[in-house]
Each structure stands twice: as C-alpha cells, then as structure tokens.
Amino acid sequence: MNMKTKANLYLILITAFWGLTFPISHRVIQYISPSLFVFLRFGLAAMCLLPMVFYYRSDKRVVYAGIILGLLNSGTFLFQTIGLEYIDPARSAFITGMSVLFVPFLLPFFKLGFPKPIDILCGIICLLGLYILTGANMHQLNMGDFITMACALCVAMTISFVQWVTHYIKSYGILNFYQVLFTVPVAGIGAFHHAGWSNVWHPVVLFGLVFCVIFATVMALHIQLKYQQYTTATMVALIFVLEPVFASIYSVLLGDTALRLSLVIGGAVIIFSLALPTLVSKHLS
Numbered sequence: 031m032n033m034k035t036k037a038n039l040y041l042i043l044i045t046a047f048w049g050l051t052f053p054i055s056h057r058v059i060q061y062i063s064p065s066l067f068v069f070l071r072f073g074l075a076a077m078c079l080l081p082m083v084f085y086y087r088s089d090k091r092v093v094y095a096g097i098i099l100g101l102l103n104s105g106t107f108l109f110q111t112i113g114l115e116y117i118d119p120a121r122s123a124f125i126t127g128m129s130v131l132f133v134p135f136l137l138p139f140f141k142l143g144f145p146k147p148i149d150i151l152c153g154i155i156c157l158l159g160l161y162i163l164t165g166a167n168m169h170q171l172n173m174g175d176f177i178t179m180a181c182a183l184c185v186a187m188t189i190s191f192v193q194w195v196t197h198y199i200k201s202y203g204i205l206n207f208y209q210v211l212f213t214v215p216v217a218g219i220g221a222f223h224h225a226g227w228s229n230v231w232h233p234v235v236l237f238g239l240v241f242c243v244i245f246a247t248v249m250a251l252h253i254q255l256k257y258q259q260y261t262t263a264t265m266v267a268l269i270f271v272l273e274p275v276f277a278s279i280y281s282v283l284l285g286d287t288a289l290r291l292s293l294v295i296g297g298a299v300i301i302f303s304l305a306l307p308t309l310v311s312k313h314l315s
Contacts, residue, residue, distance in 0.1 A: 096208020
C-alpha cells in the first residue's frame with residue numbers, strides 16, 4: 031500500500047469519527063448546552079496534549095501555525111453555530127460542504143499549484159451528492175447562508191493551510207496542542223452563561239466527552255496533521271464531505287432516523303466523486 035492510499039484511508043477514518051460526533055452531540059446537548067460541550071471538548075483535549083510541551087521543542091513557527099489553525103477552527107465553529115440560528119441543519123451541512131469547491135481555488139495562494147479541471151468537476155459532483163443527501167432547501171437566501179459560507183471558507187482554508195504548513199513543520203504533537211489550545215477561547219464563548227454544569231457528570235455527557243476528546247479531537251487532528259501532506263488538498267476536501275454521510279449512517283443504525291433513498295443515492299454520488307480522480311488517472315496512464 032502506497033503512502034497516498036494509506037493517507038486517504040486514515041483521513042476517511044477520522045471523518046468517520048467526526049460523523050459519529052453528530053448523534054453523540056445530539057444526545058449530549060440534552061443535558062448541557064452546545065457551547066459548554068464544545069468548550070469542554072477542546073479544553074480537555076488541550077489538557078491531554080499538554081505533555082507535548084515538555085517532550086517536544088517548540089519554536090515561533092509552531093506557535094504561529096497553531097494560532098492560525100486555532101483561529102480557523104474557531105471560525106468554523108463560530109460561523110456554523112451563528113448560521114444555524116437562521117437556517118436549518120440540512121442547509122448548513124450543504125453550504126459547509128461548499129468548501130470542496132473553495133479548496134482548488136485557494137491552492138495558488140499557498141503555493142500548492144493550480145486547480146485542475148478534474149478537481150473542479152469532482153467538487154461539483156461531490157456537492158451534488160451532498161445536495162441529494164441533505165435535501166437542502168436553498169430558496170430565499172438570508173444572512174445565515176452567508177455566515178455559513180464563511181464557515182465553509184474557514185474549512186477550506188484549514189485544509190489548504192495544513193497542506194502547506196506540514197511540509198515545513200514536522201512536530202505534529204506540539205502543533206496539535208497549540209491549535210487545540212487556541213481554539214478554546216472562542217469555543218468557550220457562552221459556556222459560562224448557560225445552565226448545564228451540574229449535568230457534566232451524567233454518563234451520557236461523560237461518554238460523549240471521552241469519545242469527542244480522544245478520538246474526534248486529539249487523535250483525529252493529529253492524524254490529519256501527520257498524513258494529509260501525503261495526499262492532495264482537493265482529495266482531502268472530498269473525503270471530508272463524507273462526514274454527513276457517516277453521520278446519516280450512524281443515525282440510521284442508532285434508530286434516530288429511517289433509511290432514506292436520498293442517503294443511498296447521495297452517498298453513492300459522493301463516493302463516486304472520490305473514486306473519479308483515480309479512475310481518470312488510471313485511464314490516462
């Protein structure tokens with residue numbers, strides 16, 4: 031197995047982790063507020079990664095890169111949360127998925143090459159699959175759509191920045207610590223103004239925190255920093271659109287929703303968009 035295939039499989043794995051956070055978070059926020067949950071998730075993740083400060087030497091480049099990633103992560107959460115006050119989750123998921131179209135056009139700004147026609151085509155096909163999957167109603171655009179578009183841009187910039195910076199910084203553990211640490215302040219906005227602290231020790235909340243801290247944050251972000259550089263930024267953007275696919279599958283398995291034809295068709299179209307670059311490459315060779 032070559033490194034590119036291995037990297038893609040690892041990225042699919044962490045996307046599966048992130049997909050599972052949807053039904054888990056849905057259960058957790060029955061007991062504590064979303065802002066408190068996000069604050070605890072990143073705060074505890076930063077504590078788990080704190081030993082990295084003592085075991086690895088950090089320099090200004092790592093700190094600055096961590097600040098940038100932390101701000102981008104914060105923007106993703108903040109803009110998506112605010113956007114959800116104006117639009118429904120399906121519409122939010124679809125607009126956030128537009129990051130798959132932004133990434134190819136951000137490549138030149140990070141000296142990662144120029145967008146190829148196949149990248150744009152795969153992005154359009156992937157977005158079509160996401161539209162079928164979510165059944166997003168895109169009539170009557172409002173402020174929430176544009177705010178969520180900012181979230182999509184943050185996602186695209188995060189992917190592009192990680193692709194660029196990991197060619198120069200190899201201290202993934204300490205970089206992961208700083209990006210999580212600098213996500214905490216914005217993630218904690220509102221955490222101390224909502225009820226729910228008394229329910230933090232509820233088994234459902236504890237399970238949700240353990241999974242989201244260890245698997246969906248500490249492990250997932252470390253894997254992304256370590257392996258994303260071995261594939262392309264456009265492929266990463268396509269893979270990350272699998273997140274709502276996994277979320278829908280888990281919701282069906284857990285009995286939260288019924289299996290819908292749109293899930294099967296939309297998921298198949300998204301998977302096809304992932305396979306298309308490889309199929310085209312083999313055909314041309």
